[in-house]
Amino acid sequence: MQLVEQGKVRLNDPVAKYIPEFGQNGKGDISVRDLLTHFSGLPPDLDLSHPWAGRDVGYSMAFSSTPISPPGTRFIYSDINFIVLAALVERVSWVPFDSYCSQHVFSPLGMEHTRFRPPSEWSPQIAPTEYDERGQMLHGTVHDPTARRMGGIAGHAGVFSTGDDLAKFAQAMLDGSSVLSPLAITKITTPQQPPAAPVLRGLGWDIDSPFSSSRGEFLPVGSFGHTGFTGTSLWIDPTTRTYIVLLTNSVHPRGKGSAISLRAKIATAVATAIPLTATEQESLRWKAITGYNEAQSAEHHLFGRNGSVRAGIDVLEQQEFSPLKGKRVGILTNQTGIDSAGRRTIDVLAHAAGVQLKAIFSPEHGVTGELDTVKLGNSRDTATGIPVYSVYGGTDAARRPSQEVLKDLDTVVIDLQDAGVRFYTYETSVGYFLEAAAKAGISVMILDRPNPIGGAFVQGAMSELGRENFTDYGPIPVRHGMTLGELAQMFNTEHNIHAKLTVVAMQGWMRGDWYDSTGLEWTNPSPNLRSLIEATLYPGVGLVEGTNISVGRGTDTPFEVLGAPWINGRELAEYLNARQISGMRFVPLTFTPSSSNYADQLCHGVNLVLTDRDFLDAPELGIELASALQKLYPKQWHLEKMMEILVNRAVYDSLLRGDDPHRIALNWRDELAKFERVREQYLIYK
Numbered sequence: 001m002q003l004v005e006q007g008k009v010r011l012n013d014p015v016a017k018y019i020p021e022f023g024q025n026g027k028g029d030i031s032v033r034d035l036l037t038h039f040s041g042l043p044p045d046l047d048l049s050h051p052w053a054g055r056d057v058g059y060s061m062a063f064s065s066t067p068i069s070p071p072g073t074r075f076i077y078s079d080i081n082f083i084v085l086a087a088l089v090e091r092v093s094w095v096p097f098d099s100y101c102s103q104h105v106f107s108p109l110g111m112e113h114t115r116f117r118p119p120s121e122w123s124p125q126i127a128p129t130e131y132d133e134r135g136q137m138l139h140g141t142v143h144d145p146t147a148r149r150m151g152g153i154a155g156h157a158g159v160f161s162t163g164d165d166l167a168k169f170a171q172a173m174l175d176g177s178s179v180l181s182p183l184a185i186t187k188i189t190t191p192q193q194p195p196a197a198p199v200l201r202g203l204g205w206d207i208d209s210p211f212s213s214s215r216g217e218f219l220p221v222g223s224f225g226h227t228g229f230t231g232t233s234l235w236i237d238p239t240t241r242t243y244i245v246l247l248t249n250s251v252h253p254r255g256k257g258s259a260i261s262l263r264a265k266i267a268t269a270v271a272t273a274i275p276l277t278a279t280e281q282e283s284l285r286w287k288a289i290t291g292y293n294e295a296q297s298a299e300h301h302l303f304g305r306n307g308s309v310r311a312g313i314d315v316l317e318q319q320e321f322s323p324l325k326g327k328r329v330g331i332l333t334n335q336t337g338i339d340s341a342g343r344r345t346i347d348v349l350a351h352a353a354g355v356q357l358k359a360i361f362s363p364e365h366g367v368t369g370e371l372d373t374v375k376l377g378n379s380r381d382t383a384t385g386i387p388v389y390s391v392y393g394g395t396d397a398a399r400r401p402s403q404e405v406l407k408d409l410d411t412v413v414i415d416l417q418d419a420g421v422r423f424y425t426y427e428t429s430v431g432y433f434l435e436a437a438a439k440a441g442i443s444v445m446i447l448d449r450p451n452p453i454g455g456a457f458v459q460g461a462m463s464e465l466g467r468e469n470f471t472d473y474g475p476i477p478v479r480h481g482m483t484l485g486e487l488a489q490m491f492n493t494e495h496n497i498h499a500k501l502t503v504v505a506m507q508g509w510m511r512g513d514w515y516d517s518t519g520l521e522w523t524n525p526s527p528n529l530r531s532l533i534e535a536t537l538y539p540g541v542g543l544v545e546g547t548n549i550s551v552g553r554g555t556d557t558p559f560e561v562l563g564a565p566w567i568n569g570r571e572l573a574e575y576l577n578a579r580q581i582s583g584m585r586f587v588p589l590t591f592t593p594s595s596s597n598y599a600d601q602l603c604h605g606v607n608l609v610l611t612d613r614d615f616l617d618a619p620e621l622g623i624e625l626a627s628a629l630q631k632l633y634p635k636q637w638h639l640e641k642m643m644e645i646l647v648n649r650a651v652y653d654s655l656l657r658g659d660d661p662h663r664i665a666l667n668w669r670d671e672l673a674k675f676e677r678v679r680e681q682y683l684i685y686k
Contacts, residue, residue: 001203002104002424011036011203012666018088023065032088034071035081036203037193042078043065046146058150059087059542072194072662073580075201075209076184079146079156086155098153108179109172117152118160126160127247129230140445143230143251157228163245168238171244182677189224189238194662195459195617196582199537213260214244216267231259235267240274306600309518312447312485312504313339313348313415322501323445323502327410330359330401332433334367336417336449336523345415345447349636350384351447357386359405363416364392364425365526393431400432406440413445417525418484420451422463422537423471423645428523430484431473432493434499444462448485448684450506452515452525452535453618455481459534460539460619461645462671472647477672478619479539481511482679490682505684514613528558535614543622544629547641550603554593561591562625563605565598566636573606579661583616585609620665623651628660 009018011033014438016023022030027042034040046061062083069076086097093100096114106114118140128139132148139633142148144157152158173189176182188203198211205224206212214225214235225235231250236243238332244267250257307414316323316341329349331337346367350357360367360381367381367388379388391399406412412433416426430446433674438446445660460478468474480487509518515532516522526528529538534557541559545551552558562571569588576586585676586606593599610616629637643652656663 001180001188003089003092005181005184009088009154012663012669014663015084015088019063019084022063022084024064027065027067028072029663030067031663031666032085033192033666036074037201038081038190039072039078039197039201040078040081041069041071041074042080043068043074044077045079045579046083048145048149051074052387053149053151053337054397055150055153056155058083058146066549069580070578071660072666073582075193075197075199077211079144079154079183079297082156083146083150083154089155096153097155101159101315105179109168109177111161111168114159114165115162116158116160122160125162127249128252128574129249130251130253137253140329150580163247166245166247167235167243170234170245173236174238174243179569194582195620195665196457196615198582198615212265214246214263216264216269218271219267227263231257231262233259233263235263237271240271242270244270245454281302288620295473309450309509309513309520310340310507311449311520312506313337316447316504317348319504320354321349323504324349324352324411324413326570328356328358328408329411329413330361330409331357331413331415332361332363332401332406332429333413333415334363334365335370336525337415337447338522338523338652341502342521344383345413346381346384346386350386354493358409360388361401361412362441363429366390366392370527377425391432392425396470401436403436403440406436406442409440409442411443411445412437413447414484414488415447415449416484417449417523417527418451418487419529419535419538420453420479420481421542422460422476422480423480423542424525425470427484427487428470428473430488431495431497434488434492434495434497434501438499439495443502444488446485446488446501446503448483448503448506450509450513450515450520451481451483452532453479453539455483455509455511455683457481458672458676458679459617460622460672461646461648461651462675463667464649467647469644469647471586475675477668477675478543478622480675480679482682483509483684486679486682486684490679491682493682494678503627504686509685511683512686522533522641523608528553530558534559537618539619539622540549540616540618540625541608542620543645544625544642547629547643548597548636548638549629550591550593550597550605552591552593553597554595554599556590557558557607559608561589561605563589563591563603564636565603566600566633567604568632569606572628572632575632576606576624579624579628581616581624583610583612583614584621585611600627613681616663620661623655623661626655626665627658630655630656 012031015030030040041064062080065080089100090097093384126140128137129143134140142152147157148155189205191200192203193201200207202224206226207224211227214227214233215223219237220239223237227233231248233246246257248258265659266556268396273672333345338667347353360607378390381388389405391401418426432442458481462477463472465475529535537559541551549564552561573586573588589607590604592602630639646652
């Protein structure tokens with residue numbers, strides 16, 4: 001990380017950029033970040049089944065190792081990762097690894113009794129471990145057999161230290177020091193694993209994984225630490241400003257012991273003995289409830305609560321429509337605009353005392369949500385007789401409300417169920433109405449509804465400025481984790497619209513809620529989003545649907561299947577399953593869509609089986625699908641048709657080059673982080 005701070009190493013660079021020979025045997029896409037988080041896909045250790053010795057031999061074996069899974073797909077704790085990282089330090093700094101550690105870490109921190117290969121005069125203070133292969137007790141020699149074969153100096157093992165020195169190290173991690181900036185410390189001690197991974201790992205540090213027993217029962221997720229095989233461990237908690245150093249010897253004398261339960265008991269005992277201020281107690285309680293990373297833990301905590309959420313229309317009814325009394329109102333809505341009693345918002349407003357409902361605007365798919373045509377005409381609502389004006393047509397002007405209609409209104413109410421995806425046209429329609437309302441000098445009221453795929457996950461590539469279209473109102477990621485009301489607030493400010501906007505917020509909805517935990521009845525937001533499963537897959541499968549692929553439109557399961565007449569379903573399924581995409585499995589199948597792409601033609605492809613929605617990064621799934629089609633069927637598949645939905649040239653070019661999908665996803669992380677800082681200002685539901 002010191003080298004990263006100096007600009008000599010970049011976390012998302014391939015390791016092979018610094019160590020070219022590491023790129024052999026399919027490792028060209030493994031990044032420095034993959035090594036640091038243990039998501040490289042490399043096996044746990046070097047082969048010890050035959051005799052070998054020497055640091056250069058160990059490096060050579062590490063560089064030539066073969067992955068057992070694609071990078072970014074599985075957490076595999078691997079000593080090889082850190083053996084390679086030590087080699088990287090040497091290549092970049094031109095200093096032997098042990099000397100670098102001494103000069104740049106141990107000495108600056110005053111760790112005078114910490115080093116690789118301790119001198120013989122330290123032996124009386126060094127605890128022996130177990131008998132080695134020759135039957136001799138290891139005493140002052142590294143216990144780890146790989147590090148021992150490499151001469152006692154390796155990136156994953158070999159350091160000897162004392163409790164006092166480790167306390168200095170831990171204190172530096174809490175307070176900062178000259179060896180690493182506070183920003184770098186934050187970076188390495190907060191979650192850096194791939195999106196939706198089932199563990200939390202920092203860069204080098206463990207946060208929440210099967211190895212986190214050292215946290216005990218009460219230290220919160222957000223603390224961090226590491227364990228050692230022989231029984232050592234270090235755990236650090238910024239909330240209570242506590243660190244726990246354990247130097248025990250579970251392997252003495254015959255390698256049979258375990259310190260796992262001891263670590264947990266000690267951490268629990270320490271945590272219960274810490275005197276906390278009221279503020280610290282509340283912070284600790286909150287972290288214990290919600291978890292450190294809202295994007296992962298809030299949904300886990302709340303899923304299944306089956307709460308009773310009241311949508312914006314229900315809240316407006318509670319207010320007896322007071323914000324609309326005496327006003328001439330228009331409404332942008334469709335079949336999803338219903339209250340908890342199942343009544344259309346149109347009918348509710350039409351019969352509300354003091355409210356004059358004068359116009360209805362219909363988005364894509366019409367007021368009933370059943371039409372799947374390019375152009376919709378104006379009509380009249382049969383139940384109320386109120387004119388219906390379509391804002392979905394073949395031109396930009398046909399997609400915007402008429403100023404002639406707006407001039408006779410005071411307020412436009414919007415009640416739509418969004419899909420939580422950038423390229424869903426309802427979001428752009430909201431932006432267009434804000435613009436038109438600002439021009440007409442009238443107000444806009446959003447009756448808010450849940451984001452069906454949750455408000456905690458922010459995923460996918462950002463759309464590029466200057467490429468706006470009807471499926472991209474502005475620079476936001478594929479999965480933005482916002483409600484329509486929150487998006488409207490962001491559009492209104494970030495696009496300098498400054499319309500008079502009111503959001504009638506829901507009651508009872510929390511960011512971690514998926515739609516099936518709201519208690520609200522599912523209503524198809526559009527003809528081909530017929531279930532929450534399809535909505536969950538939509539941010540990924542939707543990325544490729546504009547190409548010459550059938551995504552199941554015209555079948556009973558749109559967005560759950562993908563195919564074409566020229567695809568080999570078994571081949572595609574095997575390829576995608578080998579990618580080990582978190583939360584997904586793929587089964588070969590044939591299907592014949594009745595409409596859309598390849599209507600009435602036999603298609604071969606895959607059934608997309610969602611196994612765990614918490615761990616699925618749907619936009620990255622879309623990139624995986626695109627990459628697979630490009631690699632397997634480059635002559636038949638038309639990648640260029642993906643740009644209208646993708647609206648990101650860098651991602652498109654990466655697919656064209658054949659870059660690894662996980663590497664592509666890593667490259668959009670920095671832009672996502674910038675977006676999240678902007679997004680935070682407009683969140684209604686904290």
